[in-house]
Every structure is written in structure tokens, then in C-alpha cells.
Amino acid sequence: MSAQREMKEKNPWHTPVTIIITVIGVIAIVALVTVAVLQNRPVSQKYKYGIVLDAGSSHTALYIYEWPAEKDNNTGRVEQTHSCKVKGKGISSYASEPWKAGESLTLCMQEAEQKVPKKRHHETPLYLGATAGMRLLNMENSSASDKVFQAVEKALQKSPFSYQGARILSGQEEGAFGWVTVNYLDDRLMQGLETTGALDLGGASTQISFVSDNYDGSESPSNSVAFRLYGNDYNLYTHSFLCYGKDQVLRMALAQQTQSGPRTILDPCFHPGYTEIKNYSVLYDSPCVSDRKPQGAPVSFNHRGNGSFGQCQEIVKSVFNFTSCKYSQCSFNGVFQPLLQGPFGAFSAYYFVMNFLNLTDTSIPLDTVKDKLTRYCATPWDQIKLQHPNVKLNYLEEYCFSGTYILTLLTEGYNFTSESYSNIKFIKKIKGSDAGWTLGYMLNLTNMIPAEAPDSPPLPHAGYVSIVTIIALLLVVLFILSLRPLWPRCSKQPHII
Structure with a gap:
């Protein structure tokens, strides 16, 4: 019994110092693994949503757009995720029964509620843009036009989304936003490539929009629109011909x-x-x-x-x-x-x-x-x-x-x-998105919607590197100290001559 006790006392691995070193080493390893896992776990991407209703002369269509909450060069990267064609004719056809214009939107709005995450409903902007059909109705009977808009607004205000208003787009806006859509979907704006002209034809109007080296806007300034997208400036010629749909x-x-x-x-x-x-x-x-x-x-x-x-x-x-x-x-x-x-x-x-x-x-x-x-x-x-x-x-x-x-x-x-x-x-679609003015409209509006900070790792990069370095150095020191019991043995070994 006394011999066993003597051997235990002589065994350097059973000393309190060694035990402390081992405990600290285990804690350091666990801490290093934990920090690495938390710091390098995938960061969930936050998305925002927007809804645009295109109230054309012959029909109305709803489009849902999605883009990352953090933005590129102050312009959100917008993609179409869903579309819904409203049953029936355009809202301008309901001039004699304006309430039906609002009722016609119900089914597509219900679809939108299902497609947009519920937690994002209250912050999702909802817009309605009316084009040539309502332009003509407003020219012919402004009172009837107002009543149609009132019915539409009443229906849209009942939705859980952030309703931002309904209005008639000018022909110039319709043409210009169509141009933005075509070039955005073709990645020409982000890369600063030569742009593509846009030709849009509806039931009541038609638009032509393009960039020309021979046009600086001085001749016929009313046909000139200036854009700044992705750090590039564009001077666009655009014209809309009402009655030429x-x-x-x-x-x-x-x-x-x-x-x-x-x-x-x-x-x-x-x-x-x-x-x-x-x-x-x-x-x-x-x-x-x-x-x-x-x-x-x-x-x-x-x-x-x-x-x-x-x-x-x-x-x-x-x-x-x-x-x-x-x-x-x-x-x-x-x-x-x-x-x-x-x-x-x-x-x-x-x-x-x-x-x-x-x-x-x-x-x-x-x-x-x-x-x-x-x-x-x-x-x-x-x-x-x-x-x-x-x-x-x-x-x-x-x-x-x-x-x-x-x-x-x-x-x-x-x-x-x-x-x-x-x-x-x-073209009908480009990369899954419908060609038309609505995406360009939504893309322009994202410049006015505040960006949301993305989820970030728990530690800044510099802090993470510092902590990992300190723990690694600590483990090296502990490893060296853990070899301490072997030092006397090494020093007492006889030298071979």
C-alpha cells in the first residue's frame, strides 16, 4: 500500500499543476470551436418585397418583387417572384360601375397575401399604376375616373400591405420605366454596357425609348429623361403615343x-x-x-x-x-x-x-x-x-x-x-420577369425605400482573428507546459559518446 502511494507521489501526471493545465486546455479548445462555429455559420439573407399593380387598358396584372435588404450602389436588386392576371377587363371599363373595379382585384390580392411572408406584410409597399386606359377615361370623364380610383383605393387599403397610392402614370414614365426593365433584366445597367431600346405596345398607347449618341435633350426636351442607376448616368429619349395602342x-x-x-x-x-x-x-x-x-x-x-x-x-x-x-x-x-x-x-x-x-x-x-x-x-x-x-x-x-x-x-x-x-x-420575359414598366417602376422606388442592415456575424473580423490567435497561443503554451514532467527525464538521460 505504501509502495502504491509512493509511486503515485512520484508520478508527475497526477500533480495539481498538470490537472489545472489540462482543464484550462479543454476549456480553451471548447471556446475555440464554439467561436469558430458561431462566427462562420451561414448568415440568413433578409429580403424586402414590393407589389405593383399594372392597370392597363385591357386588363390589370399584379406583380410581386423581391430584393435583398442590403442594396447595390443604392439600387435594390429586384426580381419578380409572382404575377397574377386579374380576371375581367381593365379598371377603366368599369366607369359606369366603379365598385366593380375594386372588387375585381380581390382574388389577386389574396394570392399576394399568401406569397409574401406574413411578417413582411406591414412593411411591403403596394402601388397601383394606371396607364392609357385611365388616361383616356380621365380625358373623357374625370369624375368617372375619380370614382374608379376611389373604389380601387378602398379595396387596396383593406389589404395588410403598406398601401402607397394609385395614380395615372404619364406616357413618358411608362416608356422610361419599360426601358429600365429591359436593360436591368439584361444586366446592362450593372455592367455599364450599351443599352437596349424599348418598344412597348398596349391597347391604348405605344412607347419608344432608347439612348442615342445624337440626342442630348436640347432638341425637344419634353422627350428627354435622365436616370442615374448603378453609378451610371443615362440620358434617355422616350415618347408615348396616346391612341396608338x-x-x-x-x-x-x-x-x-x-x-x-x-x-x-x-x-x-x-x-x-x-x-x-x-x-x-x-x-x-x-x-x-x-x-x-x-x-x-x-x-x-x-x-x-x-x-x-x-x-x-x-x-x-x-x-x-x-x-x-x-x-x-x-x-x-x-x-x-x-x-x-x-x-x-x-x-x-x-x-x-x-x-x-x-x-x-x-x-x-x-x-x-x-x-x-x-x-x-x-x-x-x-x-x-x-x-x-x-x-x-x-x-x-x-x-x-x-x-x-x-x-x-x-x-x-x-x-x-x-x-x-x-x-x-x-420578348415576353427576361430571366423569369415579365418585360414591362412595372419592374422599372419598382426598381426606381427602391431608391426611396430605406436599406435594412443585413444579419452579421457576432464578432467583427478583426475581433474574431484576435480571439482565435490568443486562444491558439494559449493552447501552444499549455501544450508546452504539459510536457513539463518529461523535462527532468530528458535532462537525466546519459549522453552517448
Whole structure:
């Protein structure tokens, strides 16, 4: 027993100093691992959300956007995460029943509540922007326009989101924000690349926007918009033509053919065999044509088609004014337009019409495009209906006219040539986001929404490095001290000569 006690006393590993060193070493190792794990765990990304309602002339659509709470160069990196098409027509069509304009938004707003995280509802801004349909209604009947907006606001204020207001966008804003969308989605703004022009076509208006080296804004300043995005300045030419959306131009083309108040017209912009009874009052019920309604016209007329692209194009040309221009150069209706420059993205109705006609490939020569459209317009109406049984007739009957109008607008109106036509790309979406003005609008608004600091590691980098270094040095010292019991043995070993 005494021998065991003596051995224990002689064993250096059982001394209090060694035990203390071991305990401190274990604590230091645990501390080092804990600090490393906490400091290097993934930092959760914070996101913000925004909702924009696009109240167009023919329909309303809701878009949800998401972007990191910390921003790049003071501009949030916005991406579309969801879209919802409101059932029914545009809010301007509810002028006689304004409450229905608000009710029509209910289902899409309910979808938005499901898509945006609940904890973000109260801070998610909600905007409604109305375009040409409401511009026309406001021109025609401002009281009815106000009542529609009141109904819309009442419905949107009931949502859990941060409602920021509903307003009519100017044509200039619509064009400019469409340009921002196209270039943002194509990563041209962040990289400072050559920008893409934007061509937007709706039911009641059309916009053209692009940057030109030959335009500094001094000639026709009303068509100039300055942007600063991602540290770069852009001087943009933009113009919006009210009444030159495809639906309103169709009214103008029909008005051109019914000036004498006939009971029957033979329309080259509709297929052979097409026939429909149309009401004069309905045709002329728009500020774009209301002052042209013929006196003493019958209640209705028989609208018949004979499908001739060439004759249709002549009728379409008649709605443009190419004779007056007080500037160095014009597009049409006396509006200044600098020389076209760079590639262009054409979206909205441009895409939907040309996609239906299988004419989105602009590498096809322009003459070939016209030949294809000529054959399409000459196809009998009964055959067209058989070929497209799932397309609504009110859409199907207008594709010959709409295709002819698009080609005429681009080549005769905006001066695209056989060569520059190939610079146009018809687009629906870019990287999952719809092409249109809403994303540009949201992107611009993020400059006014305060940035939120991202979650950060518990320690600053310098502090983390200092703590790890101190603990590492402590462990080295402890390791050396833990070898202390071996020192006497090493010193007493005999030297071999």
C-alpha cells in the first residue's frame, strides 16, 4: 500500500499543476470551436418585397418583387417572384360601375397575401399604376375616373400591405420605366454596357425609348429623361403615343372607313368570309375617335373582310401624319425622334401578336415577313377558325390587322429599315420577369425605400482573428507546459559518446 502511494507521489501526471493545465486546455479548445462555429455559420439573407399593380387598358396584372435588404450602389436588386392576371377587363371599363373595379382585384390580392411572408406584410409597399386606359377615361370623364380610383383605393387599403397610392402614370414614365426593365433584366445597367431600346405596345398607347449618341435633350426636351442607376448616368429619349395602342388604332382604322356612315364596309384588314354586325355608338365611344362620328349614320353597319395585306397597310398608314415636322427629324404626327441606335426589345402586344403569327424571328428578311402576313390575311375566316379552335374569336379576328399595324408602326412610323429591323427582339420575359414598366417602376422606388442592415456575424473580423490567435497561443503554451514532467527525464538521460 505504501509502495502504491509512493509511486503515485512520484508520478508527475497526477500533480495539481498538470490537472489545472489540462482543464484550462479543454476549456480553451471548447471556446475555440464554439467561436469558430458561431462566427462562420451561414448568415440568413433578409429580403424586402414590393407589389405593383399594372392597370392597363385591357386588363390589370399584379406583380410581386423581391430584393435583398442590403442594396447595390443604392439600387435594390429586384426580381419578380409572382404575377397574377386579374380576371375581367381593365379598371377603366368599369366607369359606369366603379365598385366593380375594386372588387375585381380581390382574388389577386389574396394570392399576394399568401406569397409574401406574413411578417413582411406591414412593411411591403403596394402601388397601383394606371396607364392609357385611365388616361383616356380621365380625358373623357374625370369624375368617372375619380370614382374608379376611389373604389380601387378602398379595396387596396383593406389589404395588410403598406398601401402607397394609385395614380395615372404619364406616357413618358411608362416608356422610361419599360426601358429600365429591359436593360436591368439584361444586366446592362450593372455592367455599364450599351443599352437596349424599348418598344412597348398596349391597347391604348405605344412607347419608344432608347439612348442615342445624337440626342442630348436640347432638341425637344419634353422627350428627354435622365436616370442615374448603378453609378451610371443615362440620358434617355422616350415618347408615348396616346391612341396608338392596337385597340385604339383599330377604332381609328374603322373610323377611316365609315366616315360616310355606310351600312356595309369591306375591310382588307379582316379575313375573307369574316362578317359581323357592329354598332356605330360602340365604335366611336372613345376620345380617340369620338369627334369623327359621321352625322346621320345608321345604328349599325355590316363589317366584312376581304383579307388584303397591301390594302390594309394603306388604311393603317392613313392614321399617321407624316407631312408635318418642325424638328430635324420626326417619327410621325410631328414628334421628334433621333436616329435609331442599338438593339431593341419589343414586348407586351408586340410579342403576343408576333408570337401568334410565328414572326418573332427577326433574322427572317422583312420582305419574307410581309409575304407571310400577306398569305395569312388572305386565308379564309372559316379556315382560320378551324386552325385555332382554342383561341377566343374576339382575339383571333384581329391578328391580321394587328400584325399589319405592328409592321407599319415599326417601318413607317419609327423608321426601322430592312437592315435595322433585325435589331429588334420580340420578348415576353427576361430571366423569369415579365418585360414591362412595372419592374422599372419598382426598381426606381427602391431608391426611396430605406436599406435594412443585413444579419452579421457576432464578432467583427478583426475581433474574431484576435480571439482565435490568443486562444491558439494559449493552447501552444499549455501544450508546452504539459510536457513539463518529461523535462527532468530528458535532462537525466546519459549522453552517448
